[in-house]
Amino acid sequence: MTISGGGDFPASLLLVGAGRMGSALLQGWLKLGLDPGGVHVLDPAPSPELQAFCTTVGVKLGVPATPPEVLVLAIKPQTLASAAPALVSLAAPTTLVISILAGKTLKTLADHLPSAGAFVRAMPNLPAAIGAGITGAVADPAVTPEQKRKADALLAAGGRVEWLGDEDLIDAVTAVSGSGPAYVFYLAECLAEAGIVEGLPPAVAERLARATIEGAGALLAALPEVAAAKLRADVTSPGGTTEAALAELKGGDALPKLIARAVAAARKRAQQLSG
Ligand SMILES: NC(=O)c1ccc[n+]([C@@H]2O[C@H](COP(=O)([O-])OP(=O)(O)OC[C@H]3O[C@@H](n4cnc5c(N)ncnc54)[C@H](OP(=O)(O)O)[C@@H]3O)[C@@H](O)[C@H]2O)c1
Numbered sequence: 001m002t003i004s005g006g007g008d009f010p011a012s013l014l015l016v017g018a019g020r021m022g023s024a025l026l027q028g029w030l031k032l033g034l035d036p037g038g039v040h041v042l043d044p045a046p047s048p049e050l051q052a053f054c055t056t057v058g059v060k061l062g063v064p065a066t067p068p069e070v071l072v073l074a075i076k077p078q079t080l081a082s083a084a085p086a087l088v089s090l091a092a093p094t095t096l097v098i099s100i101l102a103g104k105t106l107k108t109l110a111d112h113l114p115s116a117g118a119f120v121r122a123m124p125n126l127p128a129a130i131g132a133g134i135t136g137a138v139a140d141p142a143v144t145p146e147q148k149r150k151a152d153a154l155l156a157a158g159g160r161v162e163w164l165g166d167e168d169l170i171d172a173v174t175a176v177s178g179s180g181p182a183y184v185f186y187l188a189e190c191l192a193e194a195g196i197v198e199g200l201p202p203a204v205a206e207r208l209a210r211a212t213i214e215g216a217g218a219l220l221a222a223l224p225e226v227a228a229a230k231l232r233a234d235v236t237s238p239g240g241t242t243e244a245a246l247a248e249l250k251g252g253d254a255l256p257k258l259i260a261r262a263v264a265a266a267r268k269r270a271q272q273l274s275g
Contacts, residue, residue, distance in 0.1 A: 008149045008150050008152070009029065009032075009034045009035070009150065009153055009154065010038070010068070010069035010070040010096075010150045010154075011035070011038050011069055012038040012039075012040075012064065012066075012068040012069045013029075013038060013039050013068050013070045013071075013154075014039075014040045014041075014042060014063070014064055014068040014070070014071045014072070014090060015039065015040070015042065015072050016043075016072065016073050016074065016075055016087060017043060017073065017074035017075035017076075017083075018041050018042075018043040018046065018050055018074070019074065019075075019076075020129065021074050021100060021124065021128070021129070022041075022043075022072070022074030022075075023050065023053075024128065024158070025072070025100075025124075025128070025154070025157055025158060026041065028128075028157030029154060029157050030057055030059075031157075032153075034154075036057045036058040037058060038068075039059045039060070040060045040061070040062060040064045040068065041054060041059055041060070041061050041062075042061075042062065042063060046061055063090060064090070066092075067089075067090055067091055067095050068090070068095060069094065069095065069096065069150070070095070070096050070097075070098060070147075070150060070151070070154065071087070071090065071091055071095050071096070071097045071098070071116065072097075072098045072099075072154065073097060073098065073099040073100065073101055073109075074100050074101075075101070076101075077101040077102050077103050077104050077273075080101060080104055080108075080109075081112065084112035084113060087113060088113060088114070089115070091113050091116035091117075092115060092116070092117070093115070093116070093117040094117055095116045095118075096116070096117065096118045096119070096120065096147040096150065096151065097109060097113055097116045097119045097120070098120045098122060098151050098154060098155070099119065099120070099121050100122050100123070100124055102123065102174065102178070102270070102273065103174075103270060103274045104121070104274075105121065105167065105274055106119050106121050106138070106167055109121065118139075118140060118142040118143040118144070118147055119139075119140045119142070119143070120137055120138070120139045120140070120143060120147075120148075120151045121137065121138050121167065121170060122135050122136070122137040122138075122151075122155055123135060123136045123170055123173050123174050123177075123178045124155070124158050124159075124178075125177050125178050125179075125180060125181055126181045127181060128158025129158075131157065131158060131159055133158045133159035133160075133177075134159050134160045134161075134162060134177050135155045135158055135159065135160070135161050135162065136162050136169070136170060136173030136174075136177065136178075137151065137152075137161055137162070137163055137164065138163070138164045138165075138166070138167045138169075138170060139151065148163075170270075171267045171271050171274070172267050174266065174267070174270040175263045175264070175265075175266035175267035175270060176263060178266075178270075179266045184213060184217075187213065188209045188210055188213050189209075191205075191208075191209035191212065191213075192205040192206040192208070192210075193205075195208060195209060232246075
């Protein structure tokens with residue numbers, strides 16, 4: 001179910017971890033109207049840029065005096081165990097914890113932060129850094145409808161939000177959209193390399209491959225009601241060049257099988273990393 005698009009921000013928020021993802025989300029929230037006066041950022045070694053940014057926009061660095069309405073966890077998954085003890089007193093039964101930590105289950109989060117009242121586990125992807133991502137999210141049963149609206153508003157700063165009814169599906173989300181941008185970047189690399197083999201100068205091949213993927217993505221975005229399969233069929237004239245290429249990609253189900261194997265491998269790895 002997609003319910004994104006609201007501007008229902010919490011009055012107080014603590015962001016734990018202001019690295020790549022945390023900083024990008026913070027910038028998105030402020031741009032969309034989150035009151036900086038209610039925001040604290042906790043990071044062990046804030047960079048001069050982060051310090052300057054916080055001063056400029058009026059966000060406080062450090063811990064709040066009282067537990068926030070929402071605590072967003074954006075540290076590396078492997079630092080959860082060492083970071084959690086200092087966070088327990090910062091989370092109250094009224095605090096909603098939103099975690100974007102890959103592989104950390106709702107149960108693991110609750111075990112580390114038993115003082116918090118409710119948890120949302122989310123898996124954004126890299127384009128969230130420019131507001132063009134998609135996030136899969138799951139809420140534990142203690143999350144109230146109001147807390148879910150607030151979580152949705154915060155996660156929607158990174159792009160679209162897909163709420164899942166079953167936490168087990170998060171590993172599949174990780175395998176499709178979490179890791180997915182890297183598959184597309186790899187396609188851009190392969191397409192450029194193939195162009196070089198066909199005689200194009202490397203820089204030209206790279207620009208052609210990159211712009212092709214940008215343009216195809218922009219078309220998908222501009223025509224949300226048109227299935228990708230229809231867009232493909234529309235540019236595939238019988239007996240033409242695209243059909244010749246697609247015959248190779250589809251031959252013996254080559255590409256579908258390869259993508260299915262890649263996604264299954266990512267899902268299996270996500271499952272192994274969970275805990
Ligand atoms: N990047 C992605 O595409 C992506 C996609 C989906 C999910 N995620 C998830 O997002 C999370 C953050 O990823 P990232 O790429 O933004 O990592 P990152 O750039 O390394 O950011 C993590 C930040 O947390 C800080 N930190 C470490 N220990 C802390 C503590 N005890 N208290 C407060 N802050 C602490 C780090 O500071 P130091 O650098 O000084 O240690 C760093 O600034 C990860 O859990 C990842 O699974 C990322």
